[in-house]
Amino acid sequence: xxxxxxxxxxxxxxxxxxxxxxxxxxxxxxxxxxxxxxxxxxxxxxxxxxxxxxxxxxxxxxxxxxxxxxxxxxxxxxxxxxxxxxxxxxxxxxxxxxxxxxxxxxxxxxxxxxxxxxxxxxxxxxxxxxxxxxxxxxxxxxxxxxxxxxxxxxxxxxxxxxxxxxxxxxxxxxxxxxxxxxxxxxxxxxxxxxxxxxxxxxxxxxxxxxxxxxxxxxxxxxxxxxxxxxxxxxxxxxxxxxxxxxxxxxxxxxxxxxxxxxxxxxxxxxxxxxxxxxxxxxxxxxxxxxxxxxxxxxxxxxx
Numbered sequence: 001x002x003x004x005x006x007x008x009x010x011x012x013x014x015x016x017x018x019x020x021x022x023x024x025x026x027x028x029x030x031x032x033x034x035x036x037x038x039x040x041x042x043x044x045x046x047x048x049x050x051x052x053x054x055x056x057x058x059x060x061x062x063x064x065x066x067x068x069x070x071x072x073x074x075x076x077x078x079x080x081x082x083x084x085x086x087x088x089x090x091x092x093x094x095x096x097x098x099x100x101x102x103x104x105x106x107x108x109x110x111x112x113x114x115x116x117x118x119x120x121x122x123x124x125x126x127x128x129x130x131x132x133x134x135x136x137x138x139x140x141x142x143x144x145x146x147x148x149x150x151x152x153x154x155x156x157x158x159x160x161x162x163x164x165x166x167x168x169x170x171x172x173x174x175x176x177x178x179x180x181x182x183x184x185x186x187x188x189x190x191x192x193x194x195x196x197x198x199x200x201x202x203x204x205x206x207x208x209x210x211x212x213x214x215x216x217x218x219x220x221x222x223x224x225x226x227x228x229x230x231x232x233x234x235x236x237x238x239x240x241x242x243x244x245x246x247x248x249x250x251x252x253x254x255x256x257x258x259x260x261x262x263x264x265x266x267x268x269x270x271x272x273x274x275x276x277x278x279x280x281x282x283x284x285x286x287x288x289x290x291x292x293x294x295x296x297x298x299x300x301x302x303x
Contacts, residue, residue, distance in 0.1 A: 187234030
């Protein structure tokens, strides 16, 4: 089967349009159309239903697209491994983690990595959904639980807890709660217990809401919770790693916190020798070690 025609077919199926596929491939629409017709003739089948709004795969087209997608993944893996055989760290690295950790902890620290490897191209994918690393939906993941997928190399980075924080201005105006029951007279800011998040956070929020809190603000991510706390709207449930970068927040009810949440870094076994992975892994570990050291120094100073 003609590899070039399969490459063009995959681009068309992915884009759903002859025009968009042609732009991606730097070919005219007519050239793309000719290649698709030739492929259909060679297979003696129809691969696309033509509609005014674009192209839709037929059942036979779906089968072929599954095959070309698998081929494309394998080619990307081979390309990455070939490039990683070079001495320099460059090229694209697909990193996935949660919205909160990626936005509030990882992204602000990436300058250190770019300073060392300016030719690295990072695609940071922030979502609660667990991407499939063996299928190369991402190259490396930072997750709030130990990965269960097979054929992954994993490294425990640190443990975090969800705690209560408020701004000094809010506490000056509304007072500092001394007991859980005191939360009833304050506004609680948190994610909804039903929102995608670590179980430890959801359980803590349920415990707090059981105190008959009179006013609440729920946000579907910790970035929104943080902003509400910083703008004096109430007492927020936030991960403890934020206390270093936002030292003006004050911890409230220090005896109240979630159980520990492990943070893991993971990547596919087949990328064990990837220099891009190694560069990112070492960068994260160095940042975590520095973070742990500062936290230990803070605890010693307080004690």
